[in-house]
Amino acid sequence: MSDKISLPISGMTCASCSTRLEKQLNKLPGVEAAVNLANETASIQFRTAETTADKILDAIRKAGFDVPPRHIMLKISGMTCASCAARIETSVNKLPGTQIGVNLASETARLTLEAGAELDQALSVIRKTGYDAEVWDEQNRAEAREREARAAKKEWGVFWIAVLFTLPLVLPMLGMVAGFHHEWLPRWLQFALATPVQFIAGWRFYRGGFNALRGGGANMDVLVALGTSMAWGLSTAITVLGLDSQPVYFEAGAAVITLVRLGKLLETRAKRRTLEAIEKLLALTPQTAWVERDGNFIETAIQNIVTGERVRVRPGERLPIDGVVESGESEVEEATLTGESMPVLKRLNDKVYAATQNTLGTLIIRATGVGEHTRIAEIIRLTEAAQGSKAPIQKLADQVSGIFVPVVISIALLTLLGTGIVLADWSEALIRAVTVLVIACPCALGLATPTAIMAGTGRGAQFGILFRNAQALETAGNLNVLAVDKTGTLTTGEFRLAGLSPASGISDETLLATAAALEQASEHPLAKAIVKAARERNLQTGQIEQFTALPGKGIAALVNGQTALAGTEMFLAEKGITPSLPPSSLPLHTTPIHLALDGRFIGSLMLADSPRQGTPDALKKLADMNVEVVMLTGDQEAPARAVADELGIRDFRARQTPQDKAVAIAALQQVGKKTGMAGDGINDAPALAQADVSFAMGMGTDIAKETADITLARHDLVALADTIALSRATLRKIRQNLFFAFVYNVLGIPLAAFGILNPVFAGAAMAMSSVSVVTNALLLKRWKPGS
Helix, strand or coil: CEEEEEEECECCCCHHHHHHHHHHHHCCCCEEEEEECCCCEEEEEEECCCCCHHHHHHHHHHCCCECCCEEEEEEEECCCCHHHHHHHHHHHCCCCCEEEEEECCCCEEEEEECCCCCHHHHHHHHHHCCCEEEECCHHHHHHHHHHHHHHHHHHHHHHHHHHHHHHHHHHHHHHHHCCCCCCCCCHHHHHHHHHHHHHHHCHHHHHHHHHHHHCCCCCHHHHHHHHHHHHHHHHHHHHHHCCCCCCCCHHHHHHHHHHHHHHHHHHHHHHHHHCHHHHHHHHHCCCEEEEEECCEEEEEEHHHCCCCCEEEECCCCECCCEEEEEECCEEEECHHHHCCCCCEEECCCCEECCCCEECCCCEEEEEEECHHHCHHHHHHHHHHHHHHCCCHHHHHHHHHHHHHHHHHHHHHHHHHHHHHHHHCCHHHHHHHHHHHHHHCCHHHHHHHHHHHHHHHHHHHHHCCEEECCHHHHHHHHCCCEEEECHHHHHECCCCEEEEEEECCCCCHHHHHHHHHHHHCCCCCHHHHHHHHHHHHCCCCCCCEEEEEEECCCEEEEEECCEEEEEECHHHHHHCCCCCCCCCCCCCCCEEEEEEEECCEEEEEEEEECCECCCHHHHHHHHHHCCCEEEEECCCCHHHHHHHHHHHCCCEEECCCCHHHHHHHHHHHHHCCCCEEEEECCHHHHHHHHHCCEEEECCCCCHHHHHHCCEEECCCCHHHHHHHHHHHHHHHHHHHHHHHHHHHHHHHHHHHHHCCCCCHHHHHHHHHHHHHHHHHHHHHHHHCCCCC
16 A cells, blocks of 8 residues: 655755755655755655554654645535534544644634645545535635625625515514514414524534534534424424414524524624734735836746746836845835835835835836735734734633533523423514524624634734734733844834944054954944944955854954954953053944954044834833833943933843843742843844744844744834734733623523523523624724724
């Protein structure tokens, strides 16, 4: 017997890697492997009697490569309530190496497959559980939307037919309110009107209930089908047997089915609105672009563009790719990425991004990212992943949903027996049991958290706030302390050379040229300022070798054969060098960089920075939210204190190495404070990893973005305050929804059991309970930064 698997491969860098791996795999008995470097996959066919999947994985790892977990988005159809989602998760998570998180609100699932786990197995389990699933990607999004539109049109048609048949049954109830207590319609006509509603409009509940029971569970469909069938069955028996003294309840079953169908239609419409943020982002990228081919610009589909090609973007057009400006000058509106409406001037060598709007001039752009490799695609992936994840606050609702339906059926049975025995009225007992079944609503519980998460993360994406998952959003909303780096977060990070203090016998030019030679290989903001100052003075920098950067301390290299050091006073002291500090007359806001050459101190450079505009207002907003701000900086004591005093920050720590920052975060956590950390560079990575929730500021460095839980497009403290405000607004909606869902069921079920509610009212209440939860979550779409 043979089997075939396709595995993603990480660690391949060139054709020799793929060739070597392919040879290693084909050495295994019974294995035929083909490795594709372009899409980093290995297609492997093997005879199970000779080789196992574990042996194949072991061979890949021994060859120096790895098989990373795959993350796949699935579209799930057939779910009607939280019990459905819980059952899918329980069934699929039993598979080895497979983890799934189901989002009832978006009807999607995020599937994680470890090495060796197969997608087909997960899809098969989902289908056996009674639902359908397909891979959710760009290719089938449009088709799925068309199918959903056709299905919605059909569902509305069935609903209106149900209304037409139900109205004659329900209208006499209004007559009873007015004092008319006789039956207006003969019972055979009531039977004729109710039966199509029960078995045509209600067929979806029978089908859904059967699939759930076949999969070993029960859901909302079971409750509706069971409750309405009891009302219809009793009424039919009374009618057929001619028991004219007994009342019939055809209107109850028909009204419940019609109202629940209406509720589901309104719920679907509302849930679709929670996805609007993603849909809007998807619609922003043009589908065609003008690409240079053979010296001429021709229009072509964006999937035909490759990295390195030149693309022309005229005024008023949206950019189709990420790239670098090669010619032209224009202002580009980047609100889709940052939430900022003010256009940004773009010139030669400036980076530009897909989905942004060109406003004035024509730009020629060299493509660096196309299709799924653009920043807007990354935003969409991050947002969809966050929307598909679960917040810890949802745990209780999931636990309740897992046992909800069996418990409700038990309560309905007890109501039936108890009322029948106590009142000796089995007709009334049955109606009370039906009402219990109908009013119970697991849907509201299941939708309470994910709809708010979807609305909140979607709204955040529109303003450049990207949550990695729902847990990050919940933690951000519960923060007590926010630790921030000084440079680039509280201040602009745009340094300028403010002064030179050379040692005796060293000229200003020699000091600056030596510093620029050292710093030219560094990406630090201080280094860029020094190199820029040297270029402005037309200074020649020497050749460097053996460059070494020590985060939080300084750098070392050979400059023209001499050992050169640049960094903090502590860094030079570690090397046995004592700097002669610059005059105290230099501004407090300046940061000193000390230099040494062949073990001798040669002088210091002073660089100046200034607080960002809006930082004081952001600090006030954070204080109003009871969030304490702590400044952690690698800068010297004097400039750190000056910035802290100017901004009113009471707690600050200077001369912090990356490890010191992580220790400071841990100390805050040990006293019970929920602590966040915001940073933008490699110096901040350990602290970002230690924090309860971490923020990568602006575009940041790759390591900061990979470590961070939340990525912010804007590089300022205002964006941090807005993120915490949005997180808290989302948590408020979640708590409101959960409170309503629990209170609704806790109050509704006893009222139904004691006969205070009738089935028609119960059906209406059930229909509107889930709609109200989704509608409440949609209020987050009104949230704006600064609110």
